[in-house]
Amino acid sequence: MTRLLRSSATTLAIGYVSFGIVALVLFAVPLWYAWQNTVQEGRAEILRADAQRLTEVFNRTGPNGLKAFVDERVGLQIAGERILLVTDSQFHPIAGNLPAWPRGVPPTSGTYTVPITLDGRSTRAVLVHATLGEGYNLLVGRDTARYAPVETDFWYGLAGAVAVLAIVGVLGGVLIRRALLMRIQGIQATVSAIMQGHLNHRLETGQRGDELDTLSHTINGMLEQIEQLINGVRNVSNSIAHDLRTPLAELRSRLEELALTRPPPGETFAEIDAALADVDRVIAIFNALLRLAQIDAGMRRSGFVSLDAGKIAADAVEFYLPAAELKGVTLQFRDHGPAPVSADPVLLAQAVSNLIDNALKYVPPGGTVTVEAPHDPNEPVQIVVCDNGPGVPDSEKPKVIERFYRGDASRGTPGAGLGLSVVDAVARLHGGTLELTDNHPGLRARLTVVAGAA
Amino acid sequence: MKLLLVEDNERVTRFVTKGLHEAGHAVDHADNGRDGLFLAASEPYDVIIMDRMLPGQIDGLGIIEALRHSGNRTPILILSALSDVDERIRGLRAGGDDYLTKPFAFGELLARLDALNRRGPNGGDKNERVLEVDNLRVDVLSRKVQRGSRAIVLQPREFKLLEYLMRHADQVVTRTMLLENVWEYHFDPQTNVIDVHVSKLRQKIDVAPDRPLLRTVRNAGYMITAAQS
Numbered sequence: 001m002t003r004l005l006r007s008s009a010t011t012l013a014i015g016y017v018s019f020g021i022v023a024l025v026l027f028a029v030p031l032w033y034a035w036q037n038t039v040q041e042g043r044a045e046i047l048r049a050d051a052q053r054l055t056e057v058f059n060r061t062g063p064n065g066l067k068a069f070v071d072e073r074v075g076l077q078i079a080g081e082r083i084l085l086v087t088d089s090q091f092h093p094i095a096g097n098l099p100a101w102p103r104g105v106p107p108t109s110g111t112y113t114v115p116i117t118l119d120g121r122s123t124r125a126v127l128v129h130a131t132l133g134e135g136y137n138l139l140v141g142r143d144t145a146r147y148a149p150v151e152t153d154f155w156y157g158l159a160g161a162v163a164v165l166a167i168v169g170v171l172g173g174v175l176i177r178r179a180l181l182m183r184i185q186g187i188q189a190t191v192s193a194i195m196q197g198h199l200n201h202r203l204e205t206g207q208r209g210d211e212l213d214t215l216s217h218t219i220n221g222m223l224e225q226i227e228q229l230i231n232g233v234r235n236v237s238n239s240i241a242h243d244l245r246t247p248l249a250e251l252r253s254r255l256e257e258l259a260l261t262r263p264p265p266g267e268t269f270a271e272i273d274a275a276l277a278d279v280d281r282v283i284a285i286f287n288a289l290l291r292l293a294q295i296d297a298g299m300r301r302s303g304f305v306s307l308d309a310g311k312i313a314a315d316a317v318e319f320y321l322p323a324a325e326l327k328g329v330t331l332q333f334r335d336h337g338p339a340p341v342s343a344d345p346v347l348l349a350q351a352v353s354n355l356i357d358n359a360l361k362y363v364p365p366g367g368t369v370t371v372e373a374p375h376d377p378n379e380p381v382q383i384v385v386c387d388n389g390p391g392v393p394d395s396e397k398p399k400v401i402e403r404f405y406r407g408d409a410s411r412g413t414p415g416a417g418l419g420l421s422v423v424d425a426v427a428r429l430h431g432g433t434l435e436l437t438d439n440h441p442g443l444r445a446r447l448t449v450v451a452g453a454a
Numbered sequence: 455m456k457l458l459l460v461e462d463n464e465r466v467t468r469f470v471t472k473g474l475h476e477a478g479h480a481v482d483h484a485d486n487g488r489d490g491l492f493l494a495a496s497e498p499y500d501v502i503i504m505d506r507m508l509p510g511q512i513d514g515l516g517i518i519e520a521l522r523h524s525g526n527r528t529p530i531l532i533l534s535a536l537s538d539v540d541e542r543i544r545g546l547r548a549g550g551d552d553y554l555t556k557p558f559a560f561g562e563l564l565a566r567l568d569a570l571n572r573r574g575p576n577g578g579d580k581n582e583r584v585l586e587v588d589n590l591r592v593d594v595l596s597r598k599v600q601r602g603s604r605a606i607v608l609q610p611r612e613f614k615l616l617e618y619l620m621r622h623a624d625q626v627v628t629r630t631m632l633l634e635n636v637w638e639y640h641f642d643p644q645t646n647v648i649d650v651h652v653s654k655l656r657q658k659i660d661v662a663p664d665r666p667l668l669r670t671v672r673n674a675g676y677m678i679t680a681a682q683s
Binding site: 287303319350353360 | 537538539540557559611637639640641642643645646647650651654673
């Protein structure tokens with residue numbers, strides 16, 4: 001029961017029913033007054049018409065004629081149906097069904113509502129007082145108690161309406177609650193399953209497009225993101241296990257061999273230098289992984305500032321130019337003017353550097369690497385790095401972005417296989433993408449940054 | 455140099471103090487924040503090496519803020535395992551002058567300490583108009599470079615690289631320092647790009663019969679010096 005009361009649908013239903021009842025009452029009260037006034041005025045009109053007729057009888061036939069007429073009517077009618085009284089100038093009754101002139105009715109003509117005693121019981125009556133000729137007085141009236149049943153009917157009707165409203169409201173509330181609960185329970189079941197580790201579950205979304213569907217869509221999007229993050233973490237730990245273990249194992253065997261064989265100093269120092277190089281490699285991989293995890297966690301958004309992506313690309317080209325010359329590769333920057341965007345300067349520079357570094361690694365001497373930041377107001381800001389090297393087969397394109405993936409062509413070149421993953425992560429942090437396409441021949445890497453992604 | 459090392463890890467302390475002693479520097483050591491603050495505030499040091507996470511009520515950043523607040527301008531090198539770019543910014547904002555992440559190579563630490571010491575407590579000799587080593591002359595304002603009577607034309611970045619090396623003449627400058635100060639890149643480009651830049655610069659300034667000034671220091675970095683090797 002308390003659960004039912006706590007349900008938001010129940011609260012809503014109760015609220016609506018109460019609101020409906022209040023509205024009904026607010027509507028009924030002025031109606032009641034209007035009805036009362038109209039009906040009372042109508043009744044008084046009938047009584048006045050009656051008094052008019054009796055006055056005519058008096059005028060035509062005199063006091064005795066009226067007395068006979070009234071006596072006849074009192075004799076005919078059901079008791080209490082109509083109050084009739086004819087008196088002389090001293091207000092002594094001559095004819096009629098009232099024993100005495102009621103106190104409270106003034107001696108002048110008019111319509112009055114006064115308390116009277118009728119057949120031994122107190123009640124209120126509407127009385128029309130008409131003064132006749134020669135000081136005679138006429139009272140025509142009606143007991144208001146005779147109208148009571150109509151009023152009661154009105155209130156019964158109102159109570160009935162309230163009852164119907166309440167029943168329909170509660171019933172509707174219960175039904176709405178059932179329908180809502182069923183859908184929410186669906187969401188709850190899915191979420192519980194996800195909490196128990198079944199991350200691939202998704203909320204059902206119908207075609208209705210209502211608020212709950214919208215909510216489900218949003219939650220599904222969130223789950224998608226969470227699953228991706230968790231898979232990312234899983235991949236990272238797998239990769240760490242794999243790629244850090246190899247250099248660590250080498251390092252360990254190197255040191256162990258050193259400890260066991262104790263070679264002459266010259267050889268020992270050479271081995272120690274080699275061991276230091278091993279450690280540096282481990283640290284480099286470790287730093288790259290940390291950086292990657294940091295970017296993926298979206299923690300670097302605080303570093304977003306307004307900058308010119310074209311300038312960042314130009315600086316990176318300038319940075320790599322001597323290295324490219326040394327290798328006999330043409331590295332050129334195609335200037336398209338400034339490309340303003342809100343981005344993290346450190347990360348964007350690193351991403352562009354990684355793309356250039358990558359291109360330089362694979363392009364043979366005599367090749368060309370072109371960097372540009374074409375600026376189209378209808379498109380997101382982008383930095384494109386093209387080369388005419390061996391390229392990447394279509395089947396491998398998605399894989400090269402994966403962590404630690406190294407294509408067949410990369411065997412024998414330095415690097416941890418994290419370069420493009422970092423670029424991809426930087427792109428995603430900036431709400432953009434890293435696209436790899438064919439440059440016929442070669443590879444075309446397009447990094448987009450959504451303007452104002454901060 | 456007279457140095458203060460505030461560091462709670464024993465092994466790092468031994469490694470650093472031993473290396474600094476061998477390099478001819480005097481080192482005081484505190485292994486907690488309270489002693490570190492006391493020493494830093496009461497003794498004159500050339501450079502302070504400060505770990506960030508310390509026992510003893512006050513951490514590295516707290517000490518730096520307290521020192522700066524009391525008007526102490528001693529150059530401080532922050533040594534930390536927190537490698538985040540944001541952490542680095544926090545450290546420098548608190549009043550640190552340089553930031554080195556653990557693990558580090560001793561050569562890197564020594565080179566940075568030299569650079570900080572050269573700069574001194576007042577930001578150093580940045581206003582020097584003309585830098586000279588042997589017969590190599592760099593005019594910072596007119597951006598003219600001369601070796602003896604021979605004028606040398608440099609690209610803007612080459613000029614910046616040479617200027618940085620000249621400002622740290624007779625000191626080892628590491629690749630990371632060049633990367634951070636000349637290119638303002640705070641990441642490891644993995645390849646030997648810096649070496650290529652330096653050798654290009656060397657081709658322009660060290661031409662026979664002039665004697666070579668720009669030296670490669672094995673396992674550490676580069677140095678411009680007039681000294682005979």
